[in-house]
Amino acid sequence: MSGSLRRLAGLVSSASSKIQRAKALMEKGRRAEGFRMLTPLAQAGNAEAEFLVARCYLEGSGVPPSGAEGARWLERAAGQGYLEAQSMLAALYLRGIPGMEAGAAQGEVGALTGDRPAAALFAASDAAQPDFERAHAWASRAAEAGSADGQALLGFILTNGPEGLRDLPRAEELYRRAADADCPQGRLGYALALLRRGDRELAATAATYLRGAAEAGLATAQYMLGVITEDGQGVPADRDAATEFYRQAAAKGLRSAQARYGFALMHGLGTKRNLQDGESWLRRAALQGDPDSAALVGDLYSRGGELPPNHAEAAMWYRRAAEAGHKAAARALGLMHLTGAGVPADPREAAVWFRRAAEAGEVNARYDLASLVMKGEATAEDSVRTREWFQQAAAAGDLVAAYNYGICLAEGVGVERDDEQAAQWLRRAAEGVVNAQYWYGRMLIQGRGVAANLEEGRRWLARAAEAGMVDAQVALAEMFVSGRGGARDHREAETLFRRAASHGHVGAMFALGALFGGGHDIPWDRPQAQQWFRAAAERGHAHAQMMLGRYLARGLAGQQDAAEARVWLEKALAQGLSDAQVDLGALPSAETEAGDAAPARAAQAVRGGAA
Numbered sequence: 001m002s003g004s005l006r007r008l009a010g011l012v013s014s015a016s017s018k019i020q021r022a023k024a025l026m027e028k029g030r031r032a033e034g035f036r037m038l039t040p041l042a043q044a045g046n047a048e049a050e051f052l053v054a055r056c057y058l059e060g061s062g063v064p065p066s067g068a069e070g071a072r073w074l075e076r077a078a079g080q081g082y083l084e085a086q087s088m089l090a091a092l093y094l095r096g097i098p099g100m101e102a103g104a105a106q107g108e109v110g111a112l113t114g115d116r117p118a119a120a121l122f123a124a125s126d127a128a129q130p131d132f133e134r135a136h137a138w139a140s141r142a143a144e145a146g147s148a149d150g151q152a153l154l155g156f157i158l159t160n161g162p163e164g165l166r167d168l169p170r171a172e173e174l175y176r177r178a179a180d181a182d183c184p185q186g187r188l189g190y191a192l193a194l195l196r197r198g199d200r201e202l203a204a205t206a207a208t209y210l211r212g213a214a215e216a217g218l219a220t221a222q223y224m225l226g227v228i229t230e231d232g233q234g235v236p237a238d239r240d241a242a243t244e245f246y247r248q249a250a251a252k253g254l255r256s257a258q259a260r261y262g263f264a265l266m267h268g269l270g271t272k273r274n275l276q277d278g279e280s281w282l283r284r285a286a287l288q289g290d291p292d293s294a295a296l297v298g299d300l301y302s303r304g305g306e307l308p309p310n311h312a313e314a315a316m317w318y319r320r321a322a323e324a325g326h327k328a329a330a331r332a333l334g335l336m337h338l339t340g341a342g343v344p345a346d347p348r349e350a351a352v353w354f355r356r357a358a359e360a361g362e363v364n365a366r367y368d369l370a371s372l373v374m375k376g377e378a379t380a381e382d383s384v385r386t387r388e389w390f391q392q393a394a395a396a397g398d399l400v401a402a403y404n405y406g407i408c409l410a411e412g413v414g415v416e417r418d419d420e421q422a423a424q425w426l427r428r429a430a431e432g433v434v435n436a437q438y439w440y441g442r443m444l445i446q447g448r449g450v451a452a453n454l455e456e457g458r459r460w461l462a463r464a465a466e467a468g469m470v471d472a473q474v475a476l477a478e479m480f481v482s483g484r485g486g487a488r489d490h491r492e493a494e495t496l497f498r499r500a501a502s503h504g505h506v507g508a509m510f511a512l513g514a515l516f517g518g519g520h521d522i523p524w525d526r527p528q529a530q531q532w533f534r535a536a537a538e539r540g541h542a543h544a545q546m547m548l549g550r551y552l553a554r555g556l557a558g559q560q561d562a563a564e565a566r567v568w569l570e571k572a573l574a575q576g577l578s579d580a581q582v583d584l585g586a587l588p589s590a591e592t593e594a595g596d597a598a599p600a601r602a603a604q605a606v607r608g609g610a611a
Contacts, residue, residue: 015049042073093130132161136154191224226241394425477497491521
């Protein structure tokens with residue numbers, strides 16, 4: 001051997017010896033010393049030292065963590081053909097680590113720098129944007145050199161990368177080669193590729209590969225093994241075993257597994273039911289960004305039950321889910337803003353969340369938003385958008401949408417008012433929508449957008465009333481009282497008014513008072529009339545307040561009370577009912593009322609004493 005070769009061999013031997021001593025120091029916890037020993041070797045171009053220095057930066061071992069510095073040293077080692085560096089660099093670019101702030105997502109960096117650089121496969125990260133082009137370049141070099149990790153990484157890129165890079169047949173072959181080389185990520189990737197084919201005969205093979213990856217500790221493999229075990233794909237269905245796989249993966253921090261395990265605990269699926277633990281696992285998944293879990297936690301606190309209700313907590317979780325695109329949570333948050341449950345009551349804020357839910361496809365949110373539009377508590381843009389939604393759905397044959405579109409036309413919501421078109425759409429919707437029957441009946445009676453036809457209008461009101469619509473019952477009862485569109489029938493009117501009053505319709509209560517007050521085709525019953533006037537008056541009906549005051553002032557039902565009569569008449573007057581002034585003027589003065597009441601109080605006292 002020549003002198004130069006001996007010197008080179010000596011240098012290599014010396015470098016190797018120093019690297020081993022540096023590793024030993026790090027294993028003993030003396031990381032800073034180990035890093036200082038590696039640095040000169042890396043600066044001198046030793047590929048292994050460059051790789052180890054890169055890992056130190058990525059792990060924050062003996063030096064402050066830096067994704068950018070780690071990537072730079074990996075580039076140097078990878079450029080010299082160091083396979084582990086090439087694979088790790090590919091994984092690093094897939095995870096989007098370069099350019100991160102020092103110390104950020106240190107746990108994720110640790111996943112990249114383990115014994116298997118492909119260990120970060122199949123796990124989501126929001127730390128930074130991946131660089132698929134660079135990852136593809138380095139993974140290709142590692143794969144071509146025979147690295148199983150590189151093959152698995154390249155398979156992942158060809159499966160999940162941008163459209164221009166995708167090549168599923170080649171990816172499957174790369175996964176197979178990596179799996180045959182005993183790479184856990186290769187097994188996982190190959191199993192997923194087989195399952196993707198949808199062939200039941202291949203499902204059993206996929207399960208075998210998944211089991212191998214799960215035994216190697218891959219959380220995603222454990223989770224997927226749970227999924228196929230729950231569904232019975234390639235293995236016998238076993239809910240208990242599936243839940244255990246979810247538990248294992250959840251313990252490793254996999255978001256989707258935490259969500260499924262939390263759900264299983266909540267409902268006692270494959271494990272003993274434990275609502276508190278279920279909520280805890282769902283919360284963990286939600287904090288990692290799982291919108292379904294956040295919505296479920298919101299449901300738990302919103303509905304109460306075994307866990308005490310906490311609307312403020314529910315609103316917080318609904319907001320987290322809604323901001324991640326969960327449409328049902330967006331609607332739930334809108335309803336909370338509408339009612340002021342856990343958040344300030346704010347119809348405009350409610351409209352914002354209804355709009356987001358509706359645009360995501362939540363049909364009920366469209367009706368919620370439409371209700372706000374009708375009340376003038378949404379924007380003009382919402383009016384137009386709401387009308388467009390209903391118009392499109394109505395044209396597709398949706399009768400409920402046809403009703404709502406008809407209302408938009410009748411009220412000029414998001415479109416110029418058009419009574420004729422409104423009547424046409426309402427007539428179409430009336431075949432199956434009770435509210436449309438009521439509206440179309442009214443339009444026929446009013447001759448609005450269609451030729452007036454009292455008889456036909458009355459028939460449509462009758463259909464809606466029979467279906468239980470309270471407003472239709474009252475409108476039909478009024479037609480029975482007046483005889484419009486058919487025969488007078490005050491007994492039938494009484495029945496309908498009573499039915500509506502039992503559902504809290506104040507106008508029906510007043511109407512019953514008027515019916516029993518006399519002048520109708522039923523026996524007078526002024527005590528009962530006064531009871532109905534009082535029921536309506538207590539609910540703020542101005543005319544009922546005036547009539548109750550009048551009954552009490554005159555003793556029409558056998559009970560005279562000028563003081564209470566004054567109270568009700570003044571309430572009616574305060575609501576703008578000027579006729580109440582005449583009745584007030586006929587009452588004795590307050591001083592007279594007090595004077596008249598004194599002897600009565602004295603007599604009562606004497607009677608009380610004698611008793």
